[in-house]
Amino acid sequence: MYRKLNNLAARPTMTMTTDTRPRAYDADADADATSARFAWAITGSGHGLAESLDIAATLLPYVDLFLSRAAEEVLPLYRIELAQLKQRFRVFRDNSASAVPVGMLYDETRYHTVVVAPATSNTVAKCAFGISDTLPTNMFAQAGKLGIPGIVFACDTQPVVITKSPLDWVELRPRNIELDNVERLRQIDHSRVVCSPAELRAALDARLAETRMSSCASA
Numbered sequence: 281m282y283r284k285l286n287n288l289a290a291r292p293t294m295t296m297t298t299d300t301r302p303r304a305y306d307a308d309a310d311a312d313a314t315s316a317r318f319a320w321a322i323t324g325s326g327h328g329l330a331e332s333l334d335i336a337a338t339l340l341p342y343v344d345l346f347l348s349r350a351a352e353e354v355l356p357l358y359r360i361e362l363a364q365l366k367q368r369f370r371v372f373r374d375n376s377a378s379a380v381p382v383g384m385l386y387d388e389t390r391y392h393t394v395v396v397a398p399a400t401s402n403t404v405a406k407c408a409f410g411i412s413d414t415l416p417t418n419m420f421a422q423a424g425k426l427g428i429p430g431i432v433f434a435c436d437t438q439p440v441v442i443t444k445s446p447l448d449w450v451e452l453r454p455r456n457i458e459l460d461n462v463e464r465l466r467q468i469d470h471s472r473v474v475c476s477p478a479e480l481r482a483a484l485d486a487r488l489a490e491t492r493m494s495s496c497a498s499a
């Protein structure tokens with residue numbers, strides 16, 4: 281997939297001693313880290329949130345979650361608590377300026393695909409313009425640079441979007457800028473945009489078939 285420069289940087293090392301600074305993720309300390317899996321980023325979108333999580337759960341145990349800070353705020357508004365998620369998934373939070381968990385993508389045996397689902401119009405815009413300043417946008421950008429395929433479930437893809445707010449159903453009319461950003465995102469290398477839970481499911485199934493084929497080929 282991508283060329284790993286083992287001699288230059290075999291594994292991240294950090295010599296910092298205080299707990300207040302970010303630590304490199306230690307793959308060896310993780311007993312479950314044996315099979316490549318999906319890295320699944322969740323952003324602060326109510327639209328498609330429950331559906332995305334339901335689909336992610338079908339991939340267990342081969343999926344880990346990476347939350348944006350907005351996702352952490354929005355999840356409980358839809359009655360999904362972080363503690364609940366942690367009972368089922370390994371969850372990585374956006375609590376470092378440099379998106380420390382992104383370092384796990386450099387271990388090519390660890391994640392074969394990065395999914396961003398659901399993706400807010402904010403995250404879509406950032407991904408489309410190469411901005412990476414949150415955990416999901418960093419996962420997406422770094423995956424692209426490593427040649428790891430990305431799948432983005434964009435929320436605002438239709439002229440009219442009916443979505444559930446925490447209190448009620450609402451009708452949104454995405455502006456041209458949101459629709460244009462989705463089109464721009466479609467041009468980004470190594471990534472695929474999907475617009476509904478059904479398309480997301482189909483893209484994941486296709487990716488699973490590809491990864492099975494490549495593991496058969498390398499066996």
Ligand SMILES: Cc1cc2nc3c(=O)[nH]c(=O)nc-3n(C[C@H](O)[C@H](O)[C@H](O)COP(=O)(O)O)c2cc1C
Nearest residue numbers: 323324325326327348350351400401402403414435
């Ligand atoms: C209850 C709630 C629901 C939201 N739903 C959406 C949504 O469906 N789509 C969207 O683009 N933004 C939505 N937002 C706004 C985003 O959370 C906000 O733009 C945030 O800055 C996105 O950050 P992120 O892209 O880093 O996750 C919602 C916010 C709240 C409080």
